[in-house]
Amino acid sequence: MRRAGPDLRVAARKAVIGTASANIAQGQSLSYMGRMKRQILIHPDPRLKKVAAPLPDLSDELRLLSDDMLETMYDAPGIGLAAPQIGILQRLIVLDCVKEDGEAPRPLVMFNPEIIAASDETQSYEEGCLSIPEQYAPVTRPAEVTARWMDRDGRAQQETFGGLWAICVQHEIDHLDGKLFIDYLTPMKRQMITRKMQKLKREMARD
Numbered sequence: 001m002r003r004a005g006p007d008l009r010v011a012a013r014k015a016v017i018g019t020a021s022a023n024i025a026q027g028q029s030l031s032y033m034g035r036m037k038r039q040i041l042i043h044p045d046p047r048l049k050k051v052a053a054p055l056p057d058l059s060d061e062l063r064l065l066s067d068d069m070l071e072t073m074y075d076a077p078g079i080g081l082a083a084p085q086i087g088i089l090q091r092l093i094v095l096d097c098v099k100e101d102g103e104a105p106r107p108l109v110m111f112n113p114e115i116i117a118a119s120d121e122t123q124s125y126e127e128g129c130l131s132i133p134e135q136y137a138p139v140t141r142p143a144e145v146t147a148r149w150m151d152r153d154g155r156a157q158q159e160t161f162g163g164l165w166a167i168c169v170q171h172e173i174d175h176l177d178g179k180l181f182i183d184y185l186t187p188m189k190r191q192m193i194t195r196k197m198q199k200l201k202r203e204m205a206r207d
Helices: 031-035 060-075 163-176 187-206
Strands: 080-082 092-095 108-118 122-129 132-142 144-150 156-162
Touching: 060 080, 060 092, 060 108, 080 163, 092 163, 108 156, 108 163, 122 163, 132 163, 132 187, 144 163, 156 163
Parallel strands: none
Antiparallel strands: 080 092, 092 108, 108 144, 122 132, 144 156
16 A cells, blocks of 8 residues: 555545556566565455454564565555455464655554444545555445454554554455455456556566
8 A cells, every 4th residue: 555645645535455566557577576585465366355363372483574675665655455465374464554755653552453433434445455456446444433352562453543553454454354345346347457467467477
């Protein structure tokens, strides 16, 4: 997921949730891929459609994984990343939706995150995904959600999120359940994006 620039903070309450910085339309390579700590899977990939397993306990290895995921997310640059996106089918997500210049970052590591409450009010955002680079579409989700999770130190946490944070949390937890943002679209739109990603993967394989 990429931090949306000022041009994306529009009055229509749209924001990009996760996208590559390269301009695919002009044939440029996904330059961010080469510098990432962990390789991000590109759709279609069967691992992106599998349900991730819950984590019974934390370990130093999992904490290192979360650190690597944050580094990968920031390098993309993004605002969220789920473990299945790097081929690890465990219930772990990281996110940081702070976008304003000069504002302190707020990296969140969530082990076994779950939504325990959601508002009736909805909001529509223009979403994208680091696993589906340069493709965007509006998705309607609850405007506010309450999530609980285990943090990097093994402590239980709970928080209510709104705005972009709410969208991002839902987007990333979807990844843990094998669901992509394009699954909210019409079959025709979903197939069109999938074909573009298949073409992109063929081009990347030739490079």
